[in-house]
Amino acid sequence: MGxxxxxxxCGDVGSHAxxxxxxxxxxxxxxxxxxVELAKKLAAELGPKAEAAFxxxxxxxxxxxxxxxxxAAVGCIGPFYRYAAPVxxxxxxxxxxxxxxxxxxGPVEELLSLDAAAREAGITLVTGVGWxxxxxxxxxxxxxxxxxxVEEIKVSWAGSAADSTGLAVIxxxxxxxxxxxxxxxxGAWVHVxxxxxxxxxxxxAPLGKVPVYHCxxxxxLTIPRYIKARNVSLKGALVPNWNNKLAPIFAQLGLIxxxxxxxxxxxxxxxxxxIFRMGGVPASGARVDVTGLKDGARHTISFGAAExxxxxxxxxxxxxxxxxxxxxxxxxxxxxxxxLDPDPFLTELAERGIAYQRLSPSQAAPTAQSA
Numbered sequence: 265m266g267x268x269x270x271x272x273x274c275g276d277v278g279s280h281a282x283x284x285x286x287x288x289x290x291x292x293x294x295x296x297x298x299x300v301e302l303a304k305k306l307a308a309e310l311g312p313k314a315e316a317a318f319x320x321x322x323x324x325x326x327x328x329x330x331x332x333x334x335x336a337a338v339g340c341i342g343p344f345y346r347y348a349a350p351v352x353x354x355x356x357x358x359x360x361x362x363x364x365x366x367x368x369x370g371p372v373e374e375l376l377s378l379d380a381a382a383r384e385a386g387i388t389l390v391t392g393v394g395w396x397x398x399x400x401x402x403x404x405x406x407x408x409x410x411x412x413x414v415e416e417i418k419v420s421w422a423g424s425a426a427d428s429t430g431l432a433v434i435x436x437x438x439x440x441x442x443x444x445x446x447x448x449x450x451g452a453w454v455h456v457x458x459x460x461x462x463x464x465x466x467x468x469a470p471l472g473k474v475p476v477y478h479c480x481x482x483x484x485l486t487i488p489r490y491i492k493a494r495n496v497s498l499k500g501a502l503v504p505n506w507n508n509k510l511a512p513i514f515a516q517l518g519l520i521x522x523x524x525x526x527x528x529x530x531x532x533x534x535x536x537x538x539i540f541r542m543g544g545v546p547a548s549g550a551r552v553d554v555t556g557l558k559d560g561a562r563h564t565i566s567f568g569a570a571e572x573x574x575x576x577x578x579x580x581x582x583x584x585x586x587x588x589x590x591x592x593x594x595x596x597x598x599x600x601x602x603x604l605d606p607d608p609f610l611t612e613l614a615e616r617g618i619a620y621q622r623l624s625p626s627q628a629a630p631t632a633q634s635a
Contacts, residue, residue, distance in 0.1 A: 266291035266335035278340035280578025327354035335589035339364030361588035365394035379597040394577035401601040407554030407565040414493040414556040421500040422474040445480035448496035467549035486599035566623040
């Protein structure tokens with residue numbers, strides 16, 4: 265029997281990964297969290313296959329101690345712009361296969377630069393296997409495989425304020441929707457102002473049409489490394505829409521824009537987050553539109569998915585951890601589209617309740633809207 269560690273296993277997403285592994289993995293699941301009493305409570309609820317361990321993401325020693333000897337680990341400790349790289353380095357040091365749900369663009373270069381170290385350690389490191397990134401990357405890869413030539417990949421997400429909780433989620437949003445963020449345009453990486461170039465995108469029910477705009481995410485940084493395309497963009501937004509107006513106001517007031525300011529303001533929002541959850545629907549969605557040529561004709565292939573955020577993020581990460589524990593992935597450091605075969609992975613996700621839809625042609629073209 266093996267062992268899989270879930271770092272941050274008491275969190276909104278981490279607990280979904282823990283429960284999924286407790287149900288589907290034959291070995292032991294270690295719930296590693298600095299809230300060790302909560303970890304013990306969850307382990308007691310799940311039974312003899314689960315155990316609790318203390319871990320402090322600010323202390324590499326505790327990370328290595330929790331990881332050492334495991335067959336795989338899942339990283340759910342955010343905010344990822346602060347913790348993704350240190351935790352991944354701890355996994356390399358411990359010699360443990362590792363997958364995270366990192367949805368911040370900042371650490372991407374450093375995470376992928378661990379490729380040589382991961383190979384030397386004999387492990388696989390996969391960053392961004394959740395909802396977005398993760399499911400979105402694999403749908404982009406699937407759509408690209410159906411075309412002879414890819415021109416553009418548009419990734420969109422809509423996150424409901426009624427569908428997530430936690431301090432790290434709020435900090436991620438502040439990070440993603442402020443400043444200059446990366447996109448891939450005309451064959452080159454460039455930066456654009458967050459919150460610009462709004463489009464109305466139609467997501468699967470219950471979300472429907474949502475105005476989305478440029479925000480900071482890993483997909484434009486990773487997808488062009490593995491899929492040849494001229495343009496790769498990522499746009500997203502919160503629902504209900506009034507939540508999207510808060511970050512610009514906070515930025516104008518000087519309340520966000522640095523890690524310290526983001527943390528301070530996020531702590532306040534977290535203390536009253538029930539107010540911001542009003543009017544939302546308990547689901548979040550993703551959409552991927554891949555445009556290119558097939559037999560000389562221009563086509564757009566579109567996919568979408570909608571589920572609760574914890575489930576649509578935690579279950580893909582747990583599935584990847586099981587694949588890592590089984591030795592199914594090549595050694596090195598990758599984004600999901602670089603090492604995961606979409607069809608079998610998506611098939612297993614569907615069996616676990618995370619299904620995507622192939623959207624009809626009438627939904628395939630997002631409608632431009634002035635910012």
